[in-house]
Amino acid sequence: MHKAYRYRIYPTTEQKLFLDRHYGCCRFVYNHFLALRKEKWKNEQASLSGFDCKKMLPELKRQHPWLAEVNSQSLQAAVLTLESAYRRFFKGLGQYPQPHKKHSRQAFSVTQNFILTNGTLRIPKLKTPIRVKQHRPLGGHPKNLTIIRESSGKYYASVVCECVPAHLPISDSTVGVDLGLRDLAVLSTGEKLEHPKWLRKAEKRLSKAQRRLSRKQKGSANRQKVRIQVARLHERIKNQRQDFLHKLSHRLIIENQEVSIERLRVRNMVKNRHLAKSISDSGWSELARQFHYKAEWYGRTVKVIDTFAPSSKTCSMCGYVHKGLKLSQRVWQCPSCLVVHDRDHNAAVNIDIIGQGMPEVTPAERRAAAVSVFSIKQVRSKKHQVGAKKQEALASQ
Numbered sequence: 001m002h003k004a005y006r007y008r009i010y011p012t013t014e015q016k017l018f019l020d021r022h023y024g025c026c027r028f029v030y031n032h033f034l035a036l037r038k039e040k041w042k043n044e045q046a047s048l049s050g051f052d053c054k055k056m057l058p059e060l061k062r063q064h065p066w067l068a069e070v071n072s073q074s075l076q077a078a079v080l081t082l083e084s085a086y087r088r089f090f091k092g093l094g095q096y097p098q099p100h101k102k103h104s105r106q107a108f109s110v111t112q113n114f115i116l117t118n119g120t121l122r123i124p125k126l127k128t129p130i131r132v133k134q135h136r137p138l139g140g141h142p143k144n145l146t147i148i149r150e151s152s153g154k155y156y157a158s159v160v161c162e163c164v165p166a167h168l169p170i171s172d173s174t175v176g177v178d179l180g181l182r183d184l185a186v187l188s189t190g191e192k193l194e195h196p197k198w199l200r201k202a203e204k205r206l207s208k209a210q211r212r213l214s215r216k217q218k219g220s221a222n223r224q225k226v227r228i229q230v231a232r233l234h235e236r237i238k239n240q241r242q243d244f245l246h247k248l249s250h251r252l253i254i255e256n257q258e259v260s261i262e263r264l265r266v267r268n269m270v271k272n273r274h275l276a277k278s279i280s281d282s283g284w285s286e287l288a289r290q291f292h293y294k295a296e297w298y299g300r301t302v303k304v305i306d307t308f309a310p311s312s313k314t315c316s317m318c319g320y321v322h323k324g325l326k327l328s329q330r331v332w333q334c335p336s337c338l339v340v341h342d343r344d345h346n347a348a349v350n351i352d353i354i355g356q357g358m359p360e361v362t363p364a365e366r367r368a369a370a371v372s373v374f375s376i377k378q379v380r381s382k383k384h385q386v387g388a389k390k391q392e393a394l395a396s397q
């Protein structure tokens with residue numbers, strides 16, 4: 001199983017120049033092939049595979065000799081990054097690939113010959129080692145390295161390792177999680193986790209900084225300074241959110257053999273303007289992602305319930321379906337067995353009950369399901385920029 005370790009790195013000014021040259025070249029390669037693939041489709045309705053692009057790389061390097069100054073593995077990896085962005089799009093998991101921009105987050109990969117030891121990182125073509133804050137040891141054999149520059153200007157190294165999963169002894173407890181806006185999560189145990197509104201709190205400062213940014217002249221040194229301030233604020237909010245979600249997902253996975261959640265149509269819900277801010281703030285889909293990979297890691301199960309199961313309208317005691325229940329009714333009494341329910345707690349108990357009755361889905365089956373969703377999309381997406389031919393080829397893989 002693969003696990004990623006992320007460390008903060010502290011390159012010197014000279015090393016930064018070296019890294020920045022890699023970002024520039026990899027961005028150039030990525031954007032070049034993205035444009036080429038788009039054009040090919042527009043003019044000939046034919047698609048260009050990642051393999052085709054990789055074969056064209058030596059010719060591109062002859063045309064632009066400065067590309068030879070950087071690690072050639074990293075350029076190849078940039079072609080593969082574009083390929084996987086296309087695959088994600090074809091599977092309905094992401095947007096159509098966009099050109100990489102100079103001031104947003106930058107990344108390049110090193111697939112071989114890097115050494116991370118005793119707080120230093122050595123990479124090909126760079127003569128001096130980069131200082132690393134290695135806050136925890138690697139848990140396995142390193143396979144791949146990505147060097148990241150966040151838009152805040154901080155540098156990180158992310159190392160993917162081949163690790164042996166750490167399965168825990170089987171536990172008897174299960175939990176259902178109802179994700180909401182009023183409370184971020186209500187558990188079937190009755191525990192309510194209040195929605196920590198980091199974004200709202202930081203918003204005032206953020207909008208002030210953003211206004212300052214908009215007044216600065218494009219391309220000026222001052223604008224650059226304020227841009228970094230804004231990026232740092234965003235980064236801080238992101239870190240706080242990740243910290244909160246990791247603690248929550250870790251605890252629930254450790255304590256329970258089965259965690260059941262609802263399948264949320266986050267993308268559709270964000271279209272609702274009034275809900276958009278709270279939903280993006282709560283990081284629901286990130287939480288689901290963490291549940292899945294941590295469950296795989298610790299030998300636990302995550303069950304995803306379809307949203308059309310009436311989890312909030314069914315009485316968790318007797319199974320009576322209260323059709324007339326309104327969204328505004330936070331507390332209700334079951335007309336059949338007279339038990340008084342807290343709306344969200346009752347939903348969480350139902351999610352737990354439905355989850356326990358569901359067959360276990362392995363990660364491989366989940367990935368296969370993502371492909372079948374994509375084949376339904378395939379029928380509908382005639383107007384998309386991508387070809388049906390290409391999609392068929394991918395679906396059959």
Ligand SMILES: [Zn+2]
Binds near residue numbers: 315316319320334337
């Ligand atoms: Zn009842």
